[in-house]
Amino acid sequence: MSSPTLEHGANGLIWEPPGPFSLPSTLGIIPRGATDPTVRLGPDLAWLAFNTAAGPATLLLKSSDGGQPGSGARAQAVRAQAVRAQAWGPGAEEALDCVPALLGCDDDWSAFDDPEFQATLPRLVTETRRRHRSLRLPATGRMIDAIIPAVLEQKVTMIEAQRGYRYLLRRFGHPAPATESGGPAPAGLIVAPTAAEWSRIPSWEWHKAGAGPQRSATIMRVLRSAAALERLAGLDSVEAAAKLQTIPGIGRWTAAEVTQRTHGDPDAVAVGDYHLAAFVGWALIGKPVDDDGMLDLLEPWRGHRQRVVRMLGLSGFRKPMFGPRMTIQDHRRH
Secondary structure: OOEEEEEEEEEEEEEOOOOOOHHHHHHOOOOOOOOOOOEEEEEEEEEEEEEEOOEEEEEEEOOOOOOOOOOOOHHOOOOOEEEEEEEOOOHHHHHHHHHHHHHHOOOOOOHHHHHHHHOOOOOOOOOHHOOOOOOOOOOOOOOOHHHHHHHHHHOHHHHHHHHHHHHHHHHHOOEEOOOOOOOOOOOEEOOOOHHHHOOOOOOOHHHHOOOHHHHHHHHHHHHOHHHHHHHHOOOOHHHHHHHHOOOOOOOOOHHHHHHHHHHHOOOOOOOOOOOHHHHHHHHHHHOOOOOOHHHHHHHHHHHOOHHHHHHHHOOOOOOOOOOOOOOOHHHHHH
């Protein structure tokens, strides 16, 4: 793998990836749903708003070629093109410092793409990888920003969790810092509350967001250790996940959902996910399996299990649908 090029300038930072790169594919795992108000993701640019140690920041990432994912020959034609990053607000400098990791600069697929390793993979995975060489695994380094929505997603449907998260962000977040020209960031772009602000949200607001006492109590425990948890970004992903699980209410599923985003963990598998094990089983052997069965199937590719899962998710494969859909229950007025 050739080395990427980084260029710092008065107007921000320019990153030239060493190979094919897709901005929306790489950052697509960061928003919690299509309407996450902390992110605006398009085919050739991304706006993100978040807190840093120096204060809030608005970050604009723009790809010179649109970086659009495709299939077949079109996917192969996605070239290494520069991504320009600009940031505003008190945390602008720190936001720019995080850009290389956010764009997957440290994500190395060379072992996965080695012909001997590829020969061990199912054709569904290898064909998908051939079409999606522009995907990288991002690393945000922002622990609290990843933990809170992950806890909200425990034991409920994604629709419920994302609705509650949006409610809390719009109720207690802040408008993203204005751009250098004095103009506003995109309408509705929000910086999430700081750890201190999250901790001051009253219990009835968590209830309005659909987060019951168990999940809100877990979040409060997280926030009491916020400073220590943010330091986990400096550890390797396995150690960070283990330390996360010492907090009551955080298990393997939540830890994996966090380190996939904060560390770009290429091996973290969301054990305990309501749909994942059955999906992996159907995709790989044509029948559903439980979590232990999924881990057995993925074991030959340990070190790259998340890469395999991501390729399966991008393959277009859909498992058979049986029975009624899960009913979404609104507990906010109960």
